[in-house]
Amino acid sequence: MTQADRARATSNDVAVLAGVSRATVSQVLNGHADRFAPQTAQKVTRAARQLGYQPSAAGRALRRGSSDFVLALIPNTTFGGNLQDWFERLTATLAAQGFTLVLGVTTASVDVLDRLVSQMQPAAVLAFTPFRAAERAVLARNGVVAVDPPSAARAGQDALIGRLQAETLISRGHRRLAFAHLADSRQDPFGAAREDGVRQAALEAGLPDIEVVGLAIHIDEALGALDRLRPPGIAIACYNDDVAISLMNAAQLRGWDVPGDVAVIGMDRTPVSQVTVPRLTTLEYDLSDAAATGAASVLRALGLEGEAPTPSASALRLVEGASV
Amino acid sequence: MTQADRARATSNDVAVLAGVSRATVSQVLNGHADRFAPQTAQKVTRAARQLGYQPSAAGRALRRGSSDFVLALIPNTTFGGNLQDWFERLTATLAAQGFTLVLGVTTASVDVLDRLVSQMQPAAVLAFTPFRAAERAVLARNGVVAVDPPSAARAGQDALIGRLQAETLISRGHRRLAFAHLADSRQDPFGAAREDGVRQAALEAGLPDIEVVGLAIHIDEALGALDRLRPPGIAIACYNDDVAISLMNAAQLRGWDVPGDVAVIGMDRTPVSQVTVPRLTTLEYDLSDAAATGAASVLRALGLEGEAPTPSASALRLVEGASV
DNA sequence: CTGAAAGCGCTTACAG
């Protein structure tokens, strides 16, 4: 009979095997080993390991009033990099502190979140984009810690993205810069900060103020936005690769040369961005960095670790194409 | 003092307000109202509604040994349509039966799933792609119901996709058909069934057997795959829009006319597929259908509803472009 | 330094 076949061990099983009480098991396994004789603590940890003891989440949650789940809300926007990698990394970091990561999706209606949170009673809810008022109310009512996207870091990161886009354009000799948003603001949560980054870099380089347009991923909108930017001689930092590809195709339809007349730089390095003609120049964001930031924010919000996450340029990599 | 301010109501609160015992509250609220006098049942439901009573998930889970969570595993492949919509719909359908949907991600290591499942003790785990042996073992060990992708329906749906792609190509006069897979089989879980659909349709139309290639989303691979198909005069049904766009761009690099020399049809209708030049002809999959199928599978696996989901062509819509 | 007891909220087998 292997361990896999055995019924799940309870704290009582551990107590019996270690020859102590359940109370002692609980204390030792919850970081209070110092209250006991060293050898008592050792008996407990050894027995727990031997039985593969995993405390029952339901039992803990019932007793403590909240679970060890951390709920991450996936936003309705493009992701640079791979959601899998991000999830796996964040899972590992949180698991090391005893938390279990679960995903939810931000939906139009708050009811979904309400149900999720009231059922799960998570230790914390982590979001990438700022919580809406209704969401915040739901979390407050359920007594759940809301972990805002680390706004300083997040904004800093996005400013860095805009800055890097602008610097790339400027280094190739472009003098008239623009930023292209996604028109739907729900899909453009980082647009403002990135636009600022582009603007700052342009100002510091002694260029005129940047121009700003917004579009949906639709060829007519792309043509309209492009016309408003009055090519030739415009270099466009884009919210994401889809926006960049739209504008690139619009330029080709209008007969402008890319990058001679119209330069574009994207963000995300989506797979399809690397098969366009010309290949898109874009930025790749290392999501493992975001995972580290997210984990740090959660732990800090729960009072478990001290350091505030800081934006790091190293998470950003320029992917050279031929569109700039 | 509004309801939102009050502490969460317990079954005891409901019992007191209704003037009955907690046992009665539990029975009535769990579908056994028929064991009681109609007016007793009514008092209970009324009191529960008045207090906004939501049973404690932890309490239920502890007592019953499994939770009311349903865990859906997101695969590492493209999604036609919008994950948000799918999630929202499946959430609603499952919520109507008392279940709460939560998302996980299929990761390389099974440990993540193990932890998730052993913590959550979900009522069921739902996957889009067939479970790997290691995953199945984890679920079995935790005594969790594994809801396979309804393979008959799923395969039927995918055959339908391939068929519809082929029929579209054939109706435009193309006689030499091919299917283009994603080379990485993990990202191509539906490829085989779709290829079969294309093949069947070709045979039934009296055409020669189809040709088959695989590629990653990379321009060199796309050029290689295209060359192997010996244009001109080839019409390619693609695993997804990214594959189709890759081949379309490869064709243009080689100087072939699209759709004159090389015709391509995609699948998913990604945003960027609608800004290509020429615009991609593709299929759009109504994820609300997938949500219905998923919900039906889960409920059936839990013994709650009888009907097996069937593939429906109505969930598939041809998006006319200019690449065919 | 350690354990007995209480209780988190729920459901079910049983008694009446």
Next chain:
DNA sequence: CTGAAAGCGCTTACAG
């Protein structure tokens, strides 16, 4: 037709 009691697994305040 309804309720009292037990118990799921855990943690903490308290007693010794």
